Amino acid sequence: MSIPAALMTGPTVLEPVVGKTDEMIVNLGPQHPATHGVLQIVLGVDGERVTRAVPHIGFLHRNHEKIEESRSYAQVIPYLDRMDYVSGLQNELPYCLAVEDLAGLEVPERAKYIRTAMFEFNRIISHLVWVGTYMLDLGAITPFLYAFRDREMALDIIERTTGGRMLPNYFTFGGVRRDVHPKFWQDLLDFLDYFEKVVPEYETLTVDAPVFQARSVGVGLLSQELAVNHGISGPNLRASGVAHDLRKDQPYDAYPELDFSVITRDEGDVWARSKVRMDEIYQSIDLIRQCAELAPRSGPYLARGRVKIEAGEQRYRAAEISRGQLGVYIHSDGGTGPYRSKHRSPSFVNLQIIPDLFIGQKFSDVIAILGSIDIVLGEVDR
Amino acid sequence: MNLITEAAKALRDIGKGMAVVSRAAEKGKHTNLYPFEMPEIPPVSCQSLALIIEADGTDRCVSCLACEKVCPSQVITIERTRNPEGKGFVLERFDIDLVNCMYCAACVEACPVSAIVTIQDFELSTYDLQTLKADKAFLDEQGRRAKQWYSPKLGVEYRNEQGEIQVAPLEQQPGGEAELLKQADKESDN
Ligand code: SF4
Ligand code: SF4
Numbered sequence: 001m002s003i004p005a006a007l008m009t010g011p012t013v014l015e016p017v018v019g020k021t022d023e024m025i026v027n028l029g030p031q032h033p034a035t036h037g038v039l040q041i042v043l044g045v046d047g048e049r050v051t052r053a054v055p056h057i058g059f060l061h062r063n064h065e066k067i068e069e070s071r072s073y074a075q076v077i078p079y080l081d082r083m084d085y086v087s088g089l090q091n092e093l094p095y096c097l098a099v100e101d102l103a104g105l106e107v108p109e110r111a112k113y114i115r116t117a118m119f120e121f122n123r124i125i126s127h128l129v130w131v132g133t134y135m136l137d138l139g140a141i142t143p144f145l146y147a148f149r150d151r152e153m154a155l156d157i158i159e160r161t162t163g164g165r166m167l168p169n170y171f172t173f174g175g176v177r178r179d180v181h182p183k184f185w186q187d188l189l190d191f192l193d194y195f196e197k198v199v200p201e202y203e204t205l206t207v208d209a210p211v212f213q214a215r216s217v218g219v220g221l222l223s224q225e226l227a228v229n230h231g232i233s234g235p236n237l238r239a240s241g242v243a244h245d246l247r248k249d250q251p252y253d254a255y256p257e258l259d260f261s262v263i264t265r266d267e268g269d270v271w272a273r274s275k276v277r278m279d280e281i282y283q284s285i286d287l288i289r290q291c292a293e294l295a296p297r298s299g300p301y302l303a304r305g306r307v308k309i310e311a312g313e314q315r316y317r318a319a320e321i322s323r324g325q326l327g328v329y330i331h332s333d334g335g336t337g338p339y340r341s342k343h344r345s346p347s348f349v350n351l352q353i354i355p356d357l358f359i360g361q362k363f364s365d366v367i368a369i370l371g372s373i374d375i376v377l378g379e380v381d382r
Numbered sequence: 383m384n385l386i387t388e389a390a391k392a393l394r395d396i397g398k399g400m401a402v403v404s405r406a407a408e409k410g411k412h413t414n415l416y417p418f419e420m421p422e423i424p425p426v427s428c429q430s431l432a433l434i435i436e437a438d439g440t441d442r443c444v445s446c447l448a449c450e451k452v453c454p455s456q457v458i459t460i461e462r463t464r465n466p467e468g469k470g471f472v473l474e475r476f477d478i479d480l481v482n483c484m485y486c487a488a489c490v491e492a493c494p495v496s497a498i499v500t501i502q503d504f505e506l507s508t509y510d511l512q513t514l515k516a517d518k519a520f521l522d523e524q525g526r527r528a529k530q531w532y533s534p535k536l537g538v539e540y541r542n543e544q545g546e547i548q549v550a551p552l553e554q555q556p557g558g559e560a561e562l563l564k565q566a567d568k569e570s571d572n
Contacts, residue, residue: 075454078486142403149412156424161556163428163500163532169486177491178534179556181426201402210395298563 023051026363030059034137034367037377041354041370045363053358053366055351060381068341073099073307074172076341081167083345084379087126089118089158090321091379092171094328095341097252098317099173102332103307107253111175111302113295116254117188118158118170119319120284120291124195125154126322127277127284131202134274134371138215143205150198157187174303185292192285199281207275216271220357220369223268230356231349234324235280236373238264239272246320258290270365270372277374280322310334323347323374343382347375425530425538426556428487429504431478431516432524432531434497434539437546442497445471449489449498457482458489476518481511496533503528 029040038059044052064083068076080095081088093115100107107115132147155165160181162168170177181187206212222232227240237244245262247255263279265272311334318327324346333339350373357369414421423429434442445462457479462471490500501524508514516524525531530540530550538550552562 071454075452075488078454078484078488082484142399146406152412159427160424161426163424163426163487164485167484167486169488178426181424181556182553182562201406204398204402208395209399210392298567 022046028366030056034371035377036133036375037380039351039375039377039380041358041366043358043363043366048362048364050358050361050363050366053355055354057348057351057377057380060377062382064382065341065343068338070337072336073309073338076338077172078167078169081164081169082378083343083382084321084323084326084347084376085166086129086376087122087322088164088167089122089162089170090126090319091326092169093119093252093321094317094319094326095330096171096173097319098315098328098330099307099309101315101317102309102313102330103173103305105174105303105305105307107175108300108303110296110299112254113291114176114180114301115171116258117288117291117295118176119253120287121154121158121188123284123322124281125151125158127281128154130277130322130374131206131274134374135206135212137367137371138212140205140212143202146198146201146205150195153191153194157184157191160184160187172302173307174305175301177302179301185295185297188288189292192288196282196285199278199285202281203278207271207278212274213271215365215368216269216274216372217267218269218271219365220270220361220372221268222273222353222357226353226356227268230353232324232353233346233349234320234322234374235276236273236324236350236353238262239276240268241266246318246325250318252317252319254291254294257294258287260287270368273372273374318344321346323376323379324350345379345382347377347379348382351375351380423502423504425502425550425554426500426532427502428485428490428500428532429502430480430485430500430506430524431483431489431521432499432501432528433476433518433521434499434525434531434547435522437541437544441473442495443473443476443493444495444497445473446494448492448494452488452492453483454486454488455479455482455484473518476521478516478521480506480514480516490532491534493533493535496536496539499525499528499531499533499539501525501528501531 023044023046026043026045027040028043029035030038040056042054043050064079067079076095077092080091083091128147128151132144135143158168159165161184162170222240224240224242227237228242241264243262243264248262260283263276263283265276309332311332314331316327316329318325326346327344329342330338331340358366436442445460447460450458450460459475459477461475462473465472487500489498503524506514530538532538536549537555539547540550542548
């Protein structure tokens with residue numbers, strides 16, 4: 001088999017382990033269903049052990065950052081949805097926060113709560129997609145059907161307010177684009193009442209199931225030191241015992257008023273990462289309930305104002321989306337749009353850990369580890 | 383002995399999983415038999431774009447070009463000429479390339495007279511891409527066919543049996559809750 005030498009270069013290529021069998025090169029992707037997008041990983045395997053792993057990205061590159069340079073500030077927002085299409089609403093927030101800071105717009109109280117509730121709601125949806133597709137990768141079809149049944153109901157609630165399901169284009173500078181549906185809060189609470197009873201079922205089928213535990217406990221260990229050194233964020237980092245959550249550390253919108261604690265686990269394996277996401281679903285339910293209780297029912301939802309940003313001003317804002325820290329850096333040259341807009345996307349950074357996690361593991365654990373990192377390729381390649 | 387306890391545990395846990403499955407089966411079906419059963423789509427849902435013609439047959443559009451300027455994908459093309467009799471403009475051409483449109487509804491938000499609106503007709507699939515390069519006739523037809531439509535300025539509107547355009551009641555509008563509360567406050571003040 002001849003693999004171009006260029007495919008196998010990179011700092012992560014190790015000397016093949018000397019064993020009884022020859023090293024074999026296996027292409028995982030780019031059309032592998034477990035890569036959730038188009039990701040190619042060139043794996044070297046010696047018997048059952050992975051000896052090298054070189055991820056190749058860029059198949060979904062759509063040039064977001066360059067396109068944004070030629071758009072006005074408001075025109076950028078619909079493009080942000082398309083970065084991480086599983087949690088579209090969450091992608092809009094850091095950019096809006098950065099522009100609000102630069103333009104000096106004050107977000108009304110009610111808009112803050114709407115945004116926070118929507119943000120957390122999107123986290124539930126995103127984790128539902130994760131639990132469904134991850135279990136599908138591991139060979140369990142049932143959780144996928146249940147997760148997408150519930151995701152459908154959740155998307156309906158988002159659609160009733162924003163007009164979009166996955167690509168809503170809803171947040172804007174100084175608040176939200178349009179007022180919420182009259183039954184929005186009631187819909188949310190009704191859904192949560194139903195959903196709260198369903199999450200234990202997911203747990204029975206996933207983190208509590210002996211078959212899943214046999215495949216996940218002690219697999220793909222990510223040490224605290226390695227996670228911090230690689231800049232891992234989100235549930236992956238918290239499953240390694242680092243209590244880092246931007247909702248707590250750099251609170252934005254209504255998070256300062258909400259009462260919650262950062263979920264961490266110490267194990268750092270595939271099971272811990274799954275368990276943290278499960279617990280985060282419960283946490284999001286609780287946070288949305290708090291928002292529904294505290295949110296004012298009338299008042300402005302949008303602070304209208306002109307977005308005029310002086311030349312040379314720059315700002316970096318980040319938010320804790322379901323995959324980790326999504327940061328946006330904006331540099332203005334005084335024009336109508338960003339001179340440079342850079343996205344620090346969590347999936348891209350989390351993907352860098354793959355060679356370290358894969359090498360030395362069993363070949364059949366590769367998919368289990370890849371899925372537990374929860375990457376969305378649209379965001380990796382942008 | 384060890385084997386027996388492990389087997390018992392495995393059976394119990396599998397039983398738990400099966401219990402979840404059987405409980406879910408009792409809840410009934412969650413799918414629609416599309417296209418025989420149509421899904422219910424909320425009126426604000428942005429599935430396609432349409433131009434609205436008033437009951438008396440005049441265009442709502444005043445050719446102000448606001449939508450063309452604001453479109454992030456730059457897919458709207460408008461040509462207009464000065465109205466020979468009186469003020470305003472005559473619309474010569476109004477094209478939207480629905481293939482490249484990303485249904486962000488920015489144009490709908492920018493329109494000062496709610497002429498371009500979002501509709502719920504999601505069945506745009508076609509064998510010929512050229513049919514999605516929508517011209518004014520196509521967009522007008524979409525507007526005539528739509529049961530209801532949405533624009534941020536006027537909210538949800540629909541055509542009644544006489545063909546007149548009516549605004550939906552507050553209960554069905556986004557933001558209706560805040561508006562109703564405001565009215566209730568005013569009434570309690572009086
Ligand atoms: S919906 Fe968005 S992309 Fe489509 S025509 Fe309107 S502004 Fe342009
Ligand atoms: S913004 Fe409205 S009125 Fe102006 S050109 Fe577009 S559709 Fe016509």
